[in-house]
Amino acid sequence: MIATHTLSDVRITLPTWDELLRVLLLEEYNTRVVVLGVMALGLASGLIGTFLVLRKRALTADALSHATLPGIVIAFMCMVAMGGDGKSLAGLLTGAFVFGCIGVLLIIAIRSTTRLKDDAAIGIVLSVLFGLGICLLRLATDLPSGNSAGLSGFIFGKAASMIASDTYMMVGLALFVAISTGLLFKEFSVLCFDASFGSSQGWPILLLDTVLMLLVAIVTVIALQTVGLVLAVALLIIPAASSRFWTSSVKRMLISAAIIGLLSGWLGAVVSAVIPRVPTGPIIVMICGFWFLLSLVFGTDSGVLKRQVQRVRLNRKIELQHLLRAMFELVEERESEDIPMHEILAKRSWSLSQVNAIVKRAQQLGFLNRTGNSMVRFTELGNSESKRMVRNHRLWEVYLINYADIAPSHVDRDADMIEHVLGKEMVRQLELLLAQDEIIDSPHPLGGSAS
């Protein structure tokens, strides 16, 4: 858009700082049109996409977007037949919308009249209607009148051809979808979480499902021009799926999906504006993909990194507990405060380096001191901590022996405060049992392997 290129020119020209700034600040009229449109699209698709994903209908949306192709071409043919040039965007998009809806209806029809499952029904409708669209497209290019050149642009999107009036329409529709999603927050939440309960409460589930799919259809239709029908579903799914890694609340999921969609749209449009001949749609989708990767790894709710950290932490905690327990038992057995390392090593199946590492950590936490010649000794803190831990552990074991046949799901040996799980009354009873049976030691032989 800024420099001119010949066909043989295959270099990717990097923009100057000035150009970049002009684009980023939307000073360029053409860019402004595209960026605004795409941002509105990202916002709307992030919002409705959240409910789409929660309703587990993401693939239905993919079939919907592929089904729009025959609609576009048929609308074009009708407009040409009526004597126009078939260029009216509103006309084409209406055709797309109608066929998108027909696609969804076909899926529902196949699912409810046959034994086929959703995935098969979706695959059939998606491929057949898309195939039909491609065939019709071929016919349309052979039409003597009308200009069908732009039609194939809907397959992969062609943001550069957008004009201001297109943007206004896109922004208007996107706002409509965003506001509808906000207003129907409660209703969509019930629909996605527990439809049959919702139905018992009088929510019209079928109607809500229809409204959800209609809103998705609107978003798909406005995505046609920019991202194209093949990739439209990415904008619906990826922001929503990414935001799930950051939060466990529908409300916050909506907000972050909207932000991710908005940012992806903005960045994608800017990148494709400053680097000539980079297609807008695929760039937006790739930026979405980048967000997804980022969320998958760093997500604060269920990202891979967080889960890994949690696992390592849990492992360390268990190791430390094992050490404290082993030492406590050794102190009991030996009646000496100083415990040699090799005896700790013999307590369970762990390696010397493992024990050394755990002892070091326990030292840092102030639980024990090394008393020379590979001996260790509890500190005051370590003493009380290990006592508390061993008591809890033994209470759990008594609980398992006496009550677990009725309540195994209540066993949480990791719980620091057994009272929080079992209640004060139960703990008192367990303590009585522990004293009664004189199982002051462990209910099973000491020195046994991991229990």
Next chain:
Amino acid sequence: MSNIKKQNVRHSEHSLTAPVSIHDMTVAYQRKPVLWDVDLDIPEGKLVTIVGPNGAGKSTLIKAAMDLVPKASGLVRFYGKPFKAQRHMVSYVPQRETVDWDFPIDAIGVVTMGRYSKIGWCLPVRKKDKQVAMEALERVGMEAYAHRQISQLSGGQQQRVFLARALAQNAPICFMDEPFASVDAATERAIVEVLNELKQAGKTVVVVHHDLQTVPEYFDYVIMLNMRVVAHGDVADVFTEDNLRKTYGGRLTLLSEAAERFARQGNSH
């Protein structure tokens, strides 16, 4: 039963004041009928249980009553009016497995859903509704877990959240689908407590149940079902070895087990 007799029964036995009255209801999935000619009134203010072998149509009975599955024939009245007009009077605890517990919501969020129909279309959740939801959680002993993600709750805790959601609806009639299925002792106690509370408040509770052993202990009224109603009435009168054999007949192991349990129950009383 002949047609003429059925007509008579309908007019003489069914009352407009019964919380739930089911008239000649037949339900079929595809080609296979699962419930035949169910015809009974559920008495007001009682703890009612539906028992029967697997596939006897226990869940189907309550789902069909609430129009969640279509009826092949027959009709159901709630205090004399169709379900559509009486929805606000009926709360429902579905089976726990019917939802995806990975859904991004916390316990109080789920319970608040019990208030949604009282709030109405497009309006936001009010403070009052949050309060009611919190009270419902307290009644099932789950207030400490109000803001816990539902995926982090144990099975029994999830069941109690479902129960709290129904309590938040504050309806005079409550249907529960297998609330005792694979729950821990604490949850079982909490549910029984809630059942008795509901009874004291004069509400009618209908529970699909699978543990015959606890029927006399927990419930007043029993509906014994095996595709058709084998017997229904007060537990003391109807929950007999004979009726159990009719209900579970053919399933020999189950039958002997049931009889044994029944005998044990009889001895202990």
